[in-house]
Amino acid sequence: MSAVPAPLGLLAELTHRCPLACPYCSNPLELDDRTTELDTASWARVFHEAAAIGVLQVHLSGGEPASRRDLVEITGAASQSGLYTNLITSGIGLDANRLERLQAVGLDHVQLSIQDTDPGSSDRIAGYEGAYERKQAVAAEVTRLGLALTVNAVVHRANIAHLPALVDLAATLGAGRVEIAHTQYYGWALRNRDALMPTRKQTDCAMRQMEAIHSRYSGRLVIDLVIPDYYARRPKPCMGGWGRRSLNVTPSGLVLPCHAAQTIPGLTFWSVRDYALSDIWASSPAFEAFRGTVWMKEPCRSCEFREQDFGGCRCQALAITGDAAAADPSCDLSPYHGRIIALAEQAATAQETRYVYRGRPAVIATPVR
Amino acid sequence: MSERPKLAPGVRLHFDNTRNAWVLLCPERVIEAEGPASEILRRCDGSRTIDEIVDELAVVFAADRAVIAADVTDWLSELKAKRLLLA
Numbered sequence: 531m532s533a534v535p536a537p538l539g540l541l542a543e544l545t546h547r548c549p550l551a552c553p554y555c556s557n558p559l560e561l562d563d564r565t566t567e568l569d570t571a572s573w574a575r576v577f578h579e580a581a582a583i584g585v586l587q588v589h590l591s592g593g594e595p596a597s598r599r600d601l602v603e604i605t606g607a608a609s610q611s612g613l614y615t616n617l618i619t620s621g622i623g624l625d626a627n628r629l630e631r632l633q634a635v636g637l638d639h640v641q642l643s644i645q646d647t648d649p650g651s652s653d654r655i656a657g658y659e660g661a662y663e664r665k666q667a668v669a670a671e672v673t674r675l676g677l678a679l680t681v682n683a684v685v686h687r688a689n690i691a692h693l694p695a696l697v698d699l700a701a702t703l704g705a706g707r708v709e710i711a712h713t714q715y716y717g718w719a720l721r722n723r724d725a726l727m728p729t730r731k732q733t734d735c736a737m738r739q740m741e742a743i744h745s746r747y748s749g750r751l752v753i754d755l756v757i758p759d760y761y762a763r764r765p766k767p768c769m770g771g772w773g774r775r776s777l778n779v780t781p782s783g784l785v786l787p788c789h790a791a792q793t794i795p796g797l798t799f800w801s802v803r804d805y806a807l808s809d810i811w812a813s814s815p816a817f818e819a820f821r822g823t824v825w826m827k828e829p830c831r832s833c834e835f836r837e838q839d840f841g842g843c844r845c846q847a848l849a850i851t852g853d854a855a856a857a858d859p860s861c862d863l864s865p866y867h868g869r870i871i872a873l874a875e876q877a878a879t880a881q882e883t884r885y886v887y888r889g890r891p892a893v894i895a896t897p898v899r
Numbered sequence: 900m901s902e903r904p905k906l907a908p909g910v911r912l913h914f915d916n917t918r919n920a921w922v923l924l925c926p927e928r929v930i931e932a933e934g935p936a937s938e939i940l941r942r943c944d945g946s947r948t949i950d951e952i953v954d955e956l957a958v959v960f961a962a963d964r965a966v967i968a969a970d971v972t973d974w975l976s977e978l979k980a981k982r983l984l985l986a
Contacts, residue, residue, distance in 0.1 A: 536917050538929060584917030586929055614911070614924040639909040639926045678909020680926050706907065706982050707926050749980050754927070 534773070534812055534821070536584025540613075541591055541778040541789060542573065544604060548594040549622045551657030552645070553885035554684050554719035554726055557593060558792050561888075566782040570600045572802065574607035576779060579807035581611040585777075588613040593781070596623030602631045609636030616641060618682075621668035622661065629671050640672045641680040641709070646688065647695040655688060657887045666703065673704030681705040685712045685758075686726035687878070690736050697743050701751055710740065711756035716790040716845050724882035727874055733761050760874035764835070765842025765858035772840060773817035777810075785810045787817050790845040794854045820844050825855055829863045900953070900968075904975055904986040905945035912940045925983055935960070939974055943984060949975065 546561035568576070577588060588608045595601055596619055608615045616639045617632065629640075644665055645655040652662035672679045681700035683689070689696065693710060700708040712733075713719050713726050728736070740755055747753060757766070769776050769788045778786040784799040785807070791797060798815040811817060819825065823836050830841040841847070842858020850859045850873070851866045859866035885893050906912070909926045921937035923930040932940055938959060942952045953971050957964040978984040 584915070586913065586915060586922065586924060587927075612913070614913070616926070638911070638924070641926075676908050678907065678926055706909070709927075749982070752926075752982050 537775060537777050537811060538585065539587045539589065539776040540580045540585045541589045541776065543591055543593065543780050544595045544598045545593040545781050547597040548592055549658055550620050550661060551887040551890055552655060553722040553887065554686060554713045556717060556789055558717055562781040568783050570603050573604050576802050576807060577608045577611040577613055581613055583808045583811055586614055587616060589616045589618055591618040594620050594622060602635055605632055605637050606635030614638050621665045624668050626671045629675055633675050633677055639678045641682050642669055643682045647692045647699050651688060654893060657890060657893065669703035679705045680707040680709055682709040682711065685710060687728045690728045690732050693736050693739050694743055697753065707752040709754045712758035714759060716793055716849060720849060722886055723877045724880035725885050727877035729878040730761055730875065733758050759846060759860040760870050762860045763862045765839045765861045767839045768843035772820040772844060785814065791816060793845050794848055827855055830857045900949035902986040903945050903948050904943040904984050906943055907983050907985050910983045912937065935970065936974060939971055
């Protein structure tokens with residue numbers, strides 16, 4: 531393809547290691563082992579190549595990026611390449627000293643996750659005793675240093691009734707921006723769907739509350755909302771279109787069009803160990819597979835929205851319909867749209883109350899109300 | 900207009916060599932800052948008042964001061980509403 535636009539963002543999954551065990555974790559079911567992780571110099575090269583092909587922002591993520599002992603060096607390398615650096619963190623593993631060093635090497639922004647509004651529920655969701663308290667301390671340090679802070683909360687059945695309070699908490703923590711993201715059901719979240727899925731009624735109520743919150747915080751707090759797919763009528767333009775704006779580098783160096791792309795069988799991913807990032811972006815088979823609109827089937831192929839939503843999410847299409855080239859079933863033009871709503875309603879009423887954590891015993895999700 | 904506007908933490912102006920354009924890099928977004936916008940934003944460093952910025956731009960663009968003042972005020976209030984600017 532000759533006219534592939536330059537990418538804007540790169541998600542750098544520095545490690546799959548994480549002290550938390552959130553049941554909606556976006557990492558794949560099979561994790562990259564520590565011994566396979568790219569070293570500091572390789573990440574520096576990736577950032578240099580990324581900036582050269584037009585990437586402007588790098589999102590340092592994981593797992594928990596602070597689990598990397600060389601996080602400061604990695605961040606410095608990204609900044610040296612001219613990239614805007616965004617640290618996506620649970621906060622665990624960050625203290626005042628480390629944050630100061632990160633700021634000194636040019637860190638632009640911190641995105642801190644919170645799980646719920648009270649310590650007991652938060653720690654239960656995260657599968658980590660004391661997580662809530664640590665996060666409060668990290669937020670305080672971030673704002674003391676004058677670093678920009680976004681607070682991110684993933685929404686599911688156990689916290690969907692607390693959205694106004696979650697936004698209030700984010701404001702109290704000093705965030706300039708809040709991201710309220712409904713769970714996306716791939717990987718661990720798909721495995722835990724019965725324990726996570728809210729009912730339609732809870733979802734509708736939450737969406738109404740968000741409108742009120744928006745106007746209450748207008749001009750004081752930027753609030754971004756990721757809508758709940760299963761109860762949607764139109765799909766999201768996932769990743770802003772496959773291979774169109776973003777790329778994702780796994781801990782071991784594979785380059786993916788989206789973080790869940792490995793759930794799609796038959797895709798060939800190229801590694802930064804073997805290829806230059808520019809070649810991967812331009813011609814790796816995985817990027818070519820669903821780029822543009824030529825791969826589309828009906829109803830997407832002739833749809834007037836095909837250049838707006840790009841058929842939605844390929845991973846969700848696969849998970850629900852068995853065909854990664856089908857329309858995302860969250861679209862009401864998909865023949866599987868009824869099925870995704872039925873799945874959501876079934877999951878929401880399944881009365882499953884245990885979270886399956888990776889490598890740990892199951893834990894009761896929601897206290898009985 | 901004696902405020903001294905300054906880009907908010909986590910917001911910076913950047914020249915994008917690939918696209919040959921000025922952009923404003925912000926938390927989780929990139930905003931185009933073409934032409935006059937980049938000239939305004941370059942001067943939002945916390946040292947100049949809005950009046951001083953308008954004076955400088957009236958010279959740069961050799962344009963009517965009142966027109967420039969209106970443009971600058973619009974741009975800055977939009978950025979303030981998006982929390983990208985402190986003043």
